[in-house]
Amino acid sequence: MNAGLVRKMKVSASLSAIFSIAIAFGYRQNVFDFSFLGSEAGSASGYVDLWSTASVAAGIYLLVLLLFAAAENKIVRIIKYFILLGIFVLAAFQLPPLFWWTFAGMGDVKLFVGAAAHLLLLGLTFWACFPIFDSLRKENMDTNA
Structure with missing residues (x-):
């Protein structure tokens, strides 16, 4: 596999994973202000905790997989x-x-600010897809040739 594609894939997906974990910890540390919810602010904390836990887990999942992505074998x-x-x-x-x-x-x-953080992460996730799609496309072309 092309070393440049591996680097792009690792950088873009790692940024997505790390930013996801950072945003989730921001929610855990009450960096975001929920006062706009008024009396409902307390009722949302369970959902916020669930979301932040899932977001951290998904980020860690992605980081762990990226450790194995550079190997030169069929499982990659x-x-x-x-x-x-x-x-x-x-x-x-x-x-x-x-x-x-x-x-x-x-x-x-x-x-x-809250929406911008999620928009940025959404953009990072889409950016992370392109090198992987490109790599898979090139591998398909190599196996079909």
Whole structure:
């Protein structure tokens, strides 16, 4: 496999995983202000804890898989598909908080920070897919030639 593609894949997917973990810890440490929810702010904490735990787990899952992605053997192709799955899960995890930050914060610039963090992570996850797709495409071309 092309060393440049491996580097791009590792960098982009690692950034996605690390940023996902960082955002989740931000929620755990109450970096984000939920006062806009009013009296409902306390009822959302269970969902926020669940989301942050799942986001950390998905980020760690992706980082662990990336450790095995540079090996030169047949299983690397399967690992790449599992990395794609992890990236898609990270992207899907961003949709509920992005929706709520956007929906609840319409017109409030302070709340845009929460939405911006999830938008950035969503962009990173899509960016991480391209080198993997490219690598898999090249491998398919090599096996079909």
